[in-house]
Amino acid sequence: MKCLSISQPFADLIILGKKTIELRSWNTSFRGEFLIHSPLKVRTEDSKRLKIGKKFVTGAIIGKAILYDVKQYNSIKEIKSDRKFHFASKKFQNKTFGFMLKNAKPFRIPIPWKGQLGFFEVKIPKTKIKNKEIVSEIIDEEYRYQWIGHH
Numbered sequence: 001m002k003c004l005s006i007s008q009p010f011a012d013l014i015i016l017g018k019k020t021i022e023l024r025s026w027n028t029s030f031r032g033e034f035l036i037h038s039p040l041k042v043r044t045e046d047s048k049r050l051k052i053g054k055k056f057v058t059g060a061i062i063g064k065a066i067l068y069d070v071k072q073y074n075s076i077k078e079i080k081s082d083r084k085f086h087f088a089s090k091k092f093q094n095k096t097f098g099f100m101l102k103n104a105k106p107f108r109i110p111i112p113w114k115g116q117l118g119f120f121e122v123k124i125p126k127t128k129i130k131n132k133e134i135v136s137e138i139i140d141e142e143y144r145y146q147w148i149g150h151h
């Protein structure tokens with residue numbers, strides 16, 4: 001599956017559904033579901049500016065989203081008009097493409113992973129659990145978690 005490294009606090013804002021445009025200096029023809037990787041480096045200036053004072057998960061895949069379109073920006077004015085969707089600072093530099101995101105979801109358990117530049121391929125190995133009692137306990141725990149989460 002495709003994966004994209006996005007610095008904190010922006011990765012968290014995406015998986016929480018608050019950030020729906022990811023600014024980039026490059027375009028992509030990719031469309032579809034992808035994993036969101038949070039690299040080791042945290043953008044502390046942006047965290048302070050956005051008043052987010054929590055400890056972030058880093059060095060892991062923390063969720064997923066769907067990239068459904070790419071918007072090309074032709075002026076700084078256009079980028080500024082979408083600020084409530086991308087939360088970028090005033091330093092836009094060469095950011096002329098906005099990856100349009102939807103259906104973002106966080107993972108309850110982050111997957112430790114080393115990031116790369118651009119979209120990169122991730123193959124998460126499937127675990128083969130042979131003990132059926134353990135599988136049953138995991139399914140029961142997941143069911144309880146979902147049931148409690150809805151009340």
